[in-house]
């Protein structure tokens with residue numbers, strides 16, 4: 421295929437924390453590239469989800485939820501990342517959770533995107549939570565002052581996949597003639613070790629509460645493939661370090677008699693095995709480093 425017949429674009433997926441951005445990118449690229457949890461601030465960095473269709477390449481950028489008032493260096497980094505992703509994009513999709521349509525971040529992001537002069541779409545997500553769909557009209561009307569600058573409002577659900585195809589088709593029509601940035605079959609820009617760390621971080625987010633998930637980091641220290649001598653199958657061996665700031669946090673991550681970390685390890689290993697269709701061996705350990713956040717994000 422000649423580069424002149426190719427279409428390509430960067431599509432920033434932005435929105436308030438917990439709006440459903442990562443769920444949307446996973447549905448759009450038909451692959452799990454971004455981790456999802458019921459807690460806000462799950463996504464910490466820009467994650468690309470790449471989808472190729474005929475001569476079109478859509479590069480979706482999952483972004484951290486917009487932090488209005490950052491509380492630490494990680495949140496400051498997250499805020500900067502969402503802003504920069506939007507600035508570098510050709511198209512934006514502002515994801516609005518219909519139950520939190522009046523979150524301040526929604527208008528802020530809509531205005532930033534419009535100011536930039538890029539096609540701006542609104543995905544009104546989690547509509548499966550609303551039995552009475554007539555409630556959508558007043559919600560759309562509440563954005564009437566910005567309506568003329570918005571390509572369209574797309575009621576969607578990432579759980580039932582309602583409205584996804586329409587959103588996808590509209591985005592494809594907005595792509596410009598451009599050479600593809602990534603080779604075909606690339607799904608994300610994240611390195612393999614970061615992808616593995618993210619899976620374990622997701623399981624920690626799902627099983628820990630209050631502030632603990634925000635105070636930890638997961639680092640894949642070492643990984644390799646090794647052939648099993650008996651059955652000749654390749655197996656994946658992984659060592660990960662869960663870094664926390666304090667002794668009390670370490671205790672919570674380990675859980676009583678190490679039960680929590682064993683459970684997290686089991687869930688993470690299961691997902692890695694499913695994703696890579698192989699046997700995986702996962703070794704987790706927890707270390708304390710009071711300044712990891714400053715070192716990584718300061």
Ligand SMILES: Nc1nc2c(ncn2[C@@H]2O[C@H](COP(=O)(O)OP(=O)(O)OP(=O)(O)O)[C@@H](O)[C@H]2O)c(=O)[nH]1
Pocket residue numbers: 435436437438439440441442443444455456457458459460461462463464483484485486545546547548549576577578579580
């Ligand atoms: N009912 C319903 N829940 C959804 C839908 N999409 C996402 N969720 C849920 O909303 C929660 C947050 O989803 P995420 O995709 O992690 O949201 P996010 O915007 O990426 O969140 P941050 O990265 O923390 O900013 C999870 O519990 C999802 O299962 C949807 O279409 N319907």
Ligand SMILES: [Mg+2]
Pocket residue numbers: 441442443454455456462463482483484485
């Ligand atoms: Mg996310």
